[in-house]
Amino acid sequence: MSNYIDKSVNVITFAGYTGGGILCDILNLESSQIGPWNNIKNPKHNLGKIDTENWHTGKGFNLDIFYEKIKRNSANIAYKNKKQWVGTHCWPGAFDTTIFDNVLNITTESRMSKIYRFARVFYASLHGQFPDWEHKQDKKTKPKLIENIVEFNQPFERVNKPNVTNMEFEHLVDFNDTFKSIIFQFLDKEYVKHLEKRITVWKELNNFLYDEKLDTIIKLWDEHNL
Numbered sequence: 001m002s003n004y005i006d007k008s009v010n011v012i013t014f015a016g017y018t019g020g021g022i023l024c025d026i027l028n029l030e031s032s033q034i035g036p037w038n039n040i041k042n043p044k045h046n047l048g049k050i051d052t053e054n055w056h057t058g059k060g061f062n063l064d065i066f067y068e069k070i071k072r073n074s075a076n077i078a079y080k081n082k083k084q085w086v087g088t089h090c091w092p093g094a095f096d097t098t099i100f101d102n103v104l105n106i107t108t109e110s111r112m113s114k115i116y117r118f119a120r121v122f123y124a125s126l127h128g129q130f131p132d133w134e135h136k137q138d139k140k141t142k143p144k145l146i147e148n149i150v151e152f153n154q155p156f157e158r159v160n161k162p163n164v165t166n167m168e169f170e171h172l173v174d175f176n177d178t179f180k181s182i183i184f185q186f187l188d189k190e191y192v193k194h195l196e197k198r199i200t201v202w203k204e205l206n207n208f209l210y211d212e213k214l215d216t217i218i219k220l221w222d223e224h225n226l
Contacts, residue, residue, distance in 0.1 A: 007101055009074040010186070011048055012087045014106035015156035017120040018113075018169040020045040020087040022202045023104070026195055027085040027186055037124045038205040047073040048088030061090050067099075085186075093159045102186060103164045106172070108156045113169040116209055119217040121149050123208055146224055173209055175199050 012027070014020040021040030025032050032042040050065045066088070073086060083101070092103050108117050158166040171179040183195065203210060208217070 007099065008083060009047075009070065009100070010083050010085045010102040010104070011070070011092075011100050012045070012085055012104045012106065013090060013092045013156075014087065014169075015089060015108055015117070017117050017124070018106045018108060018156065019172045019202075020106070022198060023106070023172070024085055024087055025198050026183065027104075029191060029194055031198065034201075034205065039124075040202065040205075042087075044084060045087030047086040048090065050088075050090065059091050059094060061094065063095060066090050066095060091156065091159070092161060092164055093157065097159070097161045097163050100163055103159075103161075104182075104186070105159050105164050105166045106156065106169055107158045107166050108153075108169050109158060110168050110170055112173075114153060114155070115214075115218060115221050116170055116173045118149060118153055118221060119209055119214060120206065121153070122217060122220075125149070146220070150224075173206075175203075 010027075012020055012023050014023075021032065021042045024030070024042040024045040025040055028042070028044060030042060030044075032040050035041040048066070048070055050061060050069055070086070070088075074084075085104075092105050097103050108114055165182060165185065167179065167182050171182070180195075187195065208214060
C-alpha cells in the first residue's frame, strides 16, 4: 500500500498534547480557531490519525489503515503545488518513512518535555476534557487523576530513519534556537512574523507553562516520582 502514496504531504508525528495543532498552523501558514480546551483546531493535524493507534506512544497501529488514510487525505488537500503538513499519532519507527519527503517527529524523552506534556494534560483534565476521570477515585487517597495521566505519559521516542527530523517537545515550548533552526529547515524565513504570531497565541493559551503554575506541576511531578 505504501508504494502508492505520491509524497504530496509531509507528516508531523506526535503524541497527544505535544503541539501537533500549532505546528500544522505554522508549517501550513494557517491561523486556526481555538478549541474548547484552549487547543489549536487545525483540521490537518487530524488527517493522519487512525482509530487503531496508541496515541500514548504511537505504537501498535495498523499500517494498512494508516497508509490508506494518508493516501486518501493527501489527494484532498493539494494546494497550489505546495506540500501540506498533516498530523498523526503514529510513531515513525513503525512505518516506511521514505514514502514522505519530510517527517517531523516530536519526541518526549527529556524530563522537561515530559513535564510540559504532563502539565497540558493536567490542565485539560481540570477544564473537563476527561470527564470520566473525576469518578476514578480512591476515598483513602488522592483522586487517581495522576494515575490516569501517567498511563499515557510514556515517551514518544526519537527515530533514526530516512527523512526523519526529531525535535523534543520542550524546544517548542521554550521557543528556543533549536526549535527555530529546525522549523526554518521547512519554513522560509520570510514567514518569521507568522511563526511569532502563532507561537504568541499558543503561549497565551498555555500560560500555565510560563508562570508560577509550572512550579506547582514540577512539585507534583517530583512528589509522585513520575
